[in-house]
Amino acid sequence: MIDTERAYIAGIVDGEGSIMLTRFHKNQLPSPCVSVASTDKELLLWLQKIIGKGRIINKRNYNRAKHKDSYTYRVIYDDAIELLREISPFLIIETKKKRAKLIIDKYKKVTPRNGRYNDEMFKKKKALIEEFMQL
Numbered sequence: 366m367i368d369t370e371r372a373y374i375a376g377i378v379d380g381e382g383s384i385m386l387t388r389f390h391k392n393q394l395p396s397p398c399v400s401v402a403s404t405d406k407e408l409l410l411w412l413q414k415i416i417g418k419g420r421i422i423n424k425r426n427y428n429r430a431k432h433k434d435s436y437t438y439r440v441i442y443d444d445a446i447e448l449l450r451e452i453s454p455f456l457i458i459e460t461k462k463k464r465a466k467l468i469i470d471k472y473k474k475v476t477p478r479n480g481r482y483n484d485e486m487f488k489k490k491k492a493l494i495e496e497f498m499q500l
Contacts, residue, residue, distance in 0.1 A: 366451060370415050374448075375455035377401055377412065384449065384464040386472075386497050389441065395494055397445040397468050402437045409438040418444040446472060463500050467493070 366374075378384065381403060386395035402424075403409055409421050419440035426434050440448050446468060453465040475489040482490065 366415060368455075371452050372455040374412065374415065375452040375457070377408070378452060379456055379458045379461055382461075384461050384468070386468070386494055394490060396442055397449070397472060398439060398441045399445045399448050400437050400439040402435060404433040404435045406434075406436050409436050412438050416440065416448060418448070460500055464497065467497055467500070 378399060378401060382399060382401040385398045385400070387398045388395050389398075401409065401412060406421070413419055413421060419438055422437045422439060424435045424437060426432055449465040449469050453462065453469060456462045456465060471493050475486060475493050477486060
């Protein structure tokens with residue numbers, strides 16, 4: 366990505382996106398996720414093309430007479446961390462900047478590669494999740 370694309374993507378995340386720690390499986394601790402919801406699928410396809418990762422998910426539309434179809438572009442796990450590294454210098458919204466920085470700086474330090482936590486690591490991970498949720 367070039368800087369103008371990074372800045373544009375940061376603007377989209379600032380305006381329409383979310384930076385989250387979320388569970389993808391029932392027995393899993395929350396993991397990094399960057400998502401953008403939109404009714405403009407062309408925008409999400411462009412994001413996916415430029416970033417080179419992630420998925421576009423169709424959201425169920427129960428009332429087509431009143432609502433447009435909507436979609437969510439989602440980048441998760443290490444791909445989300447890498448995306449945040451690239452766009453974080455361009456984020457404007459303070460909460461999103463803080464969330465991105467917290468994930469970039471601390472998430473990998475409290476997450477063992479094999480997914481097995483000892484008591485100390487588990488406490489650190491829970492503390493990070495709590496700190497993140499306070500933002």
